[in-house]
Amino acid sequence: MKKYFILLWFLVFFAPTFAQERPHSLEMLKQQIEARLSQVEGEFAVAFKDLKTGATLYLNEKTSFHAASTMKTPVMIEVFRQAKMGKFKLTDSILVKNEFKSIVDGSLYSMDIADDSADGLYGKIGHQMTIYDLTHLMITVSSNLATNILIDLVDAKNANATMRRLGANDISVLRGVEDNKAYDLGLNNTVTAFDLALIFEKIARRQPNGKKASKQMLQILFDQKFNEIIPANLPKDAKVAHKTGSITGVQHDSGIVFLPDGKKYVLVLLSRKLKDPAAGVAALAEVSEMVYAFVR
Secondary structure (H helix, E strand, O other): OOOHHHHHHHHHHHHHHHHOOOOHHHHHHHHHHHHHHHHHHHEEEEEEEEEEOOOEEEEEEOEEEEOHHHHHHOOOOOOOOHHHOOOOOOOEEEEEEOOOOOOOOEEEOOHHHHHHHOOHHHHHHOOOOEHHHHHHHHOOOOHHHHHHHHHHOOHHHHHHHHHHHHHHOOOOOOOOOOOHHHHHOOOEEEEEEHHHHHHHHHHHHOOOHHHHHHHHHHHHOOOOOOOOOOOOOOOOOOOEEEEOOOOOOOEEEEEEOOOOOOOOOEEEEEEEEEOOOHHHHHHHHHHHHHHHHHHH
8 A cells, every 4th residue: 555655646746747758749849849948048940850750840940050060961962963973983082182262262272170070081181082981071070171072072063953953942052161261251051950851851761862872871970970969868779860060159960860669750950159059069969859759
């Protein structure tokens, strides 16, 4: 009898907590997300789609954000598209260089190793690397140098055109990284949560560039080394294929979450004007956890 009363007391006082932690409707989930993000000074966008049920949740999904390194996913898609077209093979080797042209006036600029997350690549300047390996570095460790080399290879305009063909009308891939003349003029790469979700759904459904290419892109995205947001609070058996992005006041993550029971969903979390980036990252990681609880 004593055990019965203890159990009853536990259910009465703690059941509301569990109901709050495990949202049972999209509206409840949205309310929880908005409440959590309101605790952080900054601006946010969210796009979620359950790829089995089709359920969606959007928050500021059409608002344009500085892309930071999330633009590297469209570049990867373009690399694989041109490889499929026969312009080159992913196993082809190209020169590792550190000299690029500004989109403003064609003047030359170079990358600063101090501003790059993949400094090991700079030791290979003047040598050859495969297109696949450069693509892997661009996504997994967000190498800016690899990104610019690949943009020179495929042309940002082509990446942009491919986004339009996929229906991502508000992703803008204008230039490579650290083109300061373009930055000063406000010529930046931009994304929306809606469009990033759209292209990740295409990858999940093996649509861009065919099944083989999508499988290869997923494998690269699974190798992501920056895991502070979407995967941070998820169990280890949840596999996440994703691409992050960060600059001053900006913390993004975007990708696909695969659950062991076969469920999968797309999640895009964007932020800007963060006064406390660490607080922003923590809040977005909790939003990811809320979405996971809803899908489960």
